[in-house]
Amino acid sequence: MIAVEQWTGKEALLLQQATRSSVRDFAQRLGISARAISYWKKAPGTVCSHDTAQLLDTALSRCNVEERELFRVLLANLRGEPANALADDSARPAPCTVVSHKFLPVYLGEQSALLYAVGAPGPTGPGGLEQHVIPVESHPARTSTVHIYACGIAVMHVEEHRRVDTLTELAVWRYRTYVKERAWAGDRISRLLQQHASDEDRVGLPPAPQYVLSAYELRHTSWTGPGLDTGLHLLSTPSVLVDRQDPGNVVPLGTGVEDAKFRARWTHPEAIAFGGGVSRGVAGWSGVAYHPQSDERALTMTQIVALELDVQALWALSSHVLHMIEDGLDPVMPTGYGWRFMRGAYVRLTTARPTETAQHRVMREAILATSELPDRLRAAQDALRESDL
Template sequence: MESWTGEEATLLRSVMRESVRDFAGRLGIDPRTVSKWKQYPRRVCRPAMAQVLDLTLSQCGPTEQEAFRVRLAAQRGEPAPAAGDVPAVPASCTVVSHKFLPVYLGERSVPLFAAGTPRATGPGGLERRVLPAGHRSAHASTLHFYACGVAVAHLEEHRHVNSLTELAVWRYRTYQREPAWVGERLSLLLAQHSQGPGAGPSPVPQYMLSAYELRENSWTGEGLDTALQLLTTPSVLVDRQDPANVVPLGPGVEDAKFRDGWAHPEAVPFGGGVSRGIAGWSGVAYHPQSDERALTMQQIIALELDVQALWALSAYVLHMVEDGLDPVLPSEYSWRYLRSAFFRLTTARPTESAQHRMMREAILATSELPDRLRAAQDALRDTNP
């Protein structure tokens, strides 16, 4: 709201059904201030208090927010907003973050692949094995080693935040730490499992993609769509001029995105009528529903693991070409291997649901992996016919 009066603050307490003391405790103010709002309904609240009231309203559930706006309209003599017309605002939420950090190891990965626990192949049909990563703060962390010489770190972290800007700042700050941590962890494993002296230079992932599962939240309709868009493109909420000290862009930026219904022109939604998801170049956001038809987050993770592995493998090939070298891979992982993976990833399965197909197509389109795989195949075919 542009401003708050005592009347509006009292109305908020009413729809939240809280006593003067409880409401004051929630806001962190003296109960006498809450009492004065009712005594002086036309008095305008100070800007700092207005921000607190804005935040409190944003943390209310959809039913309470709608009741507040309907009753506020009635007090002002305005038409009541129609169902679904309630403006979306920033709010607290719970998300599960999945970070994927791929790196090409080549033959150095052979002992690590041998030491790993076999896992079922994913959508790309890539043989892989897994070792625990032992991340210090992640809810779960694993290292996936592929027979083709690629390793992909997967970090799962649970976060409850007061705003999506807070989450975006955390995300970019961890991006400064995680690649080096993964490199150190891989170096330690290579030293432990290497047969020869030394494990070579420390491998450092050069790319990171995130997938976010949006769990507890109060958004509905267009507000939910905006929240998913902001999860997919967090760069619009932060100042990244100094990568080592990413900060929020400023007050009101996230509010404006929700008010205007932010949507990135290159993000690709995938839904299917059961759940909502959006894929962008830097990540995927998904809000599942409790329905047996719903796409699961595990299906998205399985696809992302294979996509990131193939991205790293094709990047290695294309970097060699850029450096003026002939790309050479073991024959079993040359252009025919990439062609087979490309076919599996881009071909629909008879048992595939409509939402799963939309998710797969959205992630492949925004990652630009098909084009990279075709270019890598062509380069390898020239040197490994």
């Protein structure tokens, strides 16, 4: 049995981490307000009241074996005591195989109609956005497709399989390729526009993709338990492993950093864990990581990619609207894609469906929360309504 003589914000937050709960879910689990958990983050040394301590004791007693073991290890680390709980091979850097998915969105506006007309119809994603897909010439190590949305957005999707010895190695590769991938994607989209434009069409040079978001499917690894949790968090938040002061020459942050993260069972406080059966996933601002298991209840990476494609398209579209407003301009949108379209996309993404599994709902909510897309959609919707679009 694990006993906590005095619950403070520190121990309470460790229990949240061990149960892999969001702030809202953990608050519901305890029967308290989410504000209390936010306060613990600001003042972790605060001693919990007697009533709150009892709620935490009850929550701990209801944890499963894995959650209790993770809490015990985290608590031992907090107290500076030896954990002696897990095999060393589960909590250290190790080789792994991942499938990297990069999403590079760009606003094309009316020009997107040229590519939409020649693309093959693609499946409608969770956001209900109509899209056509065009394969892009690449090399055998990866596949690339451009997803053209009728609302004026193109999203380049690049899939690559990689085997790495450490996650630091993967993080360096990831950041070093970002600048190149943005230029490459912009060039390919520009070539496609030129290729399919008629003599009457005036094709301008499209802007470069705004950013790159990554999603990783972790396929082969020796990590288990807390080691797997740390690996997924590092996959979704690689910035803690590298020095990015020179974007053109990102380098490892230092020797032993990744080892220290694994020893400490590190997890990012703002990332949100989700799962599907025995599978595990983590959503962060800069990426998503998922480790599927052979379980009929598990999510598939295809479901995650489908959601990310719609999320990235709507992020780019709402960014276009908000940037125009910030520049003192009236927003311009393709016909039929004004504030009502934004409202419909918001409702489809944020509303659970009767056929949606609990695992899919948790994944969707985690990605939407870390991307902050719902807030941007509402802001863009209000701006378009004020402009009568």
